[in-house]
Amino acid sequence: MAAPLPRWKLASALIVCGLTGYSAAPPRAADSTSVPYETEGRKSGYLFLTPATRTLQDDEFQNPGAFALERGRDLWDAPDGPDRKSCASCHGDAATAMVGVAARYPVFDAARNGLVNIEMRINAERERMKAAPYAYESDDMLALTTFLTAQSRGMPMTPDIDGPARPLFEQGRAFYEARRGQLDLSCGQCHDDRTGLRLRGDVISQGQVNGFPVYRVSWRGQASRHRIFAWCNTSVRAEPYAAGSPEYLALELFMAWRGRGLPIEAPSIRR
Amino acid sequence: MIWRAVIGSCLLMAAGFVSSPQAQTPATYRIENGEVPAPLTAEPGNPARGRQTVRDMTHVTCLICHALPIPEEPDHGEIGPPLAGIGSRYSAGALRARLMDPKAFNPESIMPAYFRTDGLNRVGAEFRGRTIYTPQQIEDVVAYLLSLKEP
Numbered sequence: 001m002a003a004p005l006p007r008w009k010l011a012s013a014l015i016v017c018g019l020t021g022y023s024a025a026p027p028r029a030a031d032s033t034s035v036p037y038e039t040e041g042r043k044s045g046y047l048f049l050t051p052a053t054r055t056l057q058d059d060e061f062q063n064p065g066a067f068a069l070e071r072g073r074d075l076w077d078a079p080d081g082p083d084r085k086s087c088a089s090c091h092g093d094a095a096t097a098m099v100g101v102a103a104r105y106p107v108f109d110a111a112r113n114g115l116v117n118i119e120m121r122i123n124a125e126r127e128r129m130k131a132a133p134y135a136y137e138s139d140d141m142l143a144l145t146t147f148l149t150a151q152s153r154g155m156p157m158t159p160d161i162d163g164p165a166r167p168l169f170e171q172g173r174a175f176y177e178a179r180r181g182q183l184d185l186s187c188g189q190c191h192d193d194r195t196g197l198r199l200r201g202d203v204i205s206q207g208q209v210n211g212f213p214v215y216r217v218s219w220r221g222q223a224s225r226h227r228i229f230a231w232c233n234t235s236v237r238a239e240p241y242a243a244g245s246p247e248y249l250a251l252e253l254f255m256a257w258r259g260r261g262l263p264i265e266a267p268s269i270r271r
Numbered sequence: 272m273i274w275r276a277v278i279g280s281c282l283l284m285a286a287g288f289v290s291s292p293q294a295q296t297p298a299t300y301r302i303e304n305g306e307v308p309a310p311l312t313a314e315p316g317n318p319a320r321g322r323q324t325v326r327d328m329t330h331v332t333c334l335i336c337h338a339l340p341i342p343e344e345p346d347h348g349e350i351g352p353p354l355a356g357i358g359s360r361y362s363a364g365a366l367r368a369r370l371m372d373p374k375a376f377n378p379e380s381i382m383p384a385y386f387r388t389d390g391l392n393r394v395g396a397e398f399r400g401r402t403i404y405t406p407q408q409i410e411d412v413v414a415y416l417l418s419l420k421e422p
Contacts, residue, residue, distance in 0.1 A: 182398045183331065183383040184374075184391055194350055194381075200335050201346040237331075239395045 034154030039261040045214075045270055048196075048205040053217070057269045065146060065215040065267025068139075068222045072147025075140060081131035098151040103158055103264050106253050108165040115168055115249040118145050119224065136243040142222040146213045149266040156263060157210050159256040172254025175247060181238030190232075202271065207232070208259040209252065211268040218271060225252050300386075302375050306364030311386075311406035321415025324408050331383055331403050340419060351382060356421040366413045370404070385409065 037044040046054060056062050076087045076094050091097040106117040116124070122144050123133040134141035161169040179186045190199070191207030198204075212225045226248045230240035241247045300307055310316070325333045326344055333339060336350035357366070369376065371386035385404040404412065 178392060180392045180394075182391060182394045182401075182403060185381055185383075189381050198346070198349045200332075200348055234395065237395045237398045238393050 035156045035261065035263045037263065039156075042208065042259055042262055043195075043206050044208055044259075044262050044265065045205040045211050046265060046268065048203050049269070049271065053269055053271065057265070057267075063215075063267055063269065064217075065213075065222065065269065068143045068146040068213070068215070069150055069267045071139070071143035072145070072150075075144045076147060080126070081129040083130065085129045087125065094147065094151050098148055100152050100155055102149040102266075103152040103155045104160065106249055106256065107160065108163065108168070110164070113164075114246060115165065115253055117225075117249060117252055118148055119226075120244065120249075122148070137224055137227060139222075142213055142224065145224065146222060146266050149213065149264060152264040153266060154263050156261045157256050157259055159253055159260065161253065161257050165253060168250045169253050169257065171247075172250035172252070175251045176254055176258075181233065181236030183236040183238075185236045187232065206259075207255075208262055209255045210259045210262040211265040211270060213266055214268050214270045216270050225255070300371065302368045302372065305368060305376070306362065307367040307371060308364040310363075310410055311367075312410050314407060314410070316407075316410035316412070316414030318411070318414040318418045321408075321411035321413070324404070324412055325415060330408070331385075336382065354416065355419055358417040358419040359421040361416070363413050363417055366416050367409060370409055370412060385412075 037046045046057065049057070056064075060066060073094075079086045079089070087094070102118055105121070106115045108114070109116040119134075119136060119141055122141065126133055134144070176187045179189075187207060190204050194204050195206050196203065209225050212228070213222050214228075215221065216223045224243065226243035226245075229248050229251060230243065233240040300311075322341065324330060325339060326341060333354070334341070334344055334347050336348040338347035338349065338353040338355070340355045341347075361369070369382075372384045373380040373382040374384060383403060386402045386406075386409055388400055388402055
């Protein structure tokens with residue numbers, strides 16, 4: 001497959017298709033069974049994309065997240081560690097073993113007495129295989145996260161916030177509501193109060209996490225939930241936290257609940 | 272009447288730790304009847320320089336949120352009201368006060384304070400103890416805004 005097309009090329013490809021009456025590839029099976037992009041007023045970032053970018057996400061041959069997906073598929077099957085185990089040697093076919101897993105994450109893990117998201121789960125499994133952990137945001141981590149998450153494509157996010165997760169959930173909510181940075185803004189002041197408005201070139205979405213890991217066109221690559229949290233912190237001139245930090249894990253749980261019912265979209269695209 | 276102490280940065284300045292212009296803030300300022308009547312600098316504001324400053328991406332450009340009569344800039348924001356004609360509606364003292372501390376007018380405002388360092392949470396290391404604008408930039412931008420008269 002070729003490298004992702006530059007934007008002008010995509011645009012012209014779309015125009016040509018439009019003129020010749022050729023419609024993009026039919027929607028994937030996952031899409032026809034997907035829960036809607038909007039539920040009870042909660043809206044996926046998908047609905048804030050231009051029609052051209054939506055088409056790109058819907059077309060599995062043009063979707064730039066497909067590279068990470070394929071690489072993740074290879075990693076699932078790749079033996080590693082001294083016992084030459086792969087994820088597949090214990091779990092078999094991800095399409096059956098991993099269905100619905102990402103839609104429930106992050107989850108409370110009693111052994112750690114804390115939250116675990118998909119990235120941390122992957123490294124815990126690599127530890128089980130006695131293989132070296134992946135760095136957060138490394139290509140391999142993003143690829144396997146994309147592949148695992150894609151096994152829940154179209155399924156609604158249903159995180160469990162009760163029981164021992166509850167206090168962490170409340171921490172995440174408090175994080176979301178706190179003003180921070182030299183610009184003194186809370187997440188909700190953009191993503192609840194000013195949705196749909198233009199912030200310079202960007203249209204502000206609800207800041208939902210259901211699309212992640214996303215291919216961000218402006219970053220030319222896959223990005224994790226924690227990376228966008230850090231970006232949104234930095235953009236109000238606040239000190240970000242580390243990817244995988246307890247603060248961002250708590251925020252991630254709150255954000256998953258805030259978008260409950262929205263479909264897992266990976267591999268997805270954002271501006 | 273609102274007093275704001277910007278003591279932290281003055282202490283740093285006195286100790287010689289901070290040499291950047293951002294740190295040269297007055298110890299206190301006062302908003303009286305919605306205005307900061309006196310200019311912050313001896314040098315009068317320069318409207319042409321102010322026009323440059325409001326576009327400057329490195330200084331939290333007003334264009335993130337406002338439309339301004341600067342046609343050569345793309346993508347003006349629509350979060351705050353358009354500022355064309357603002358110089359006919361506000362005095363210099365009122366514009367200065369709004370820039371320095373918008374929350375004095377509306378505690379829920381999302382407009383950043385361009386001249387305030389206290390009352391903030393987890394400011395990024397490189398911005399801590401610094402105001403967004405220098406006193407001279409405040410004056411330049413006030414002069415620019417005052418030049419935006421209704422047709």
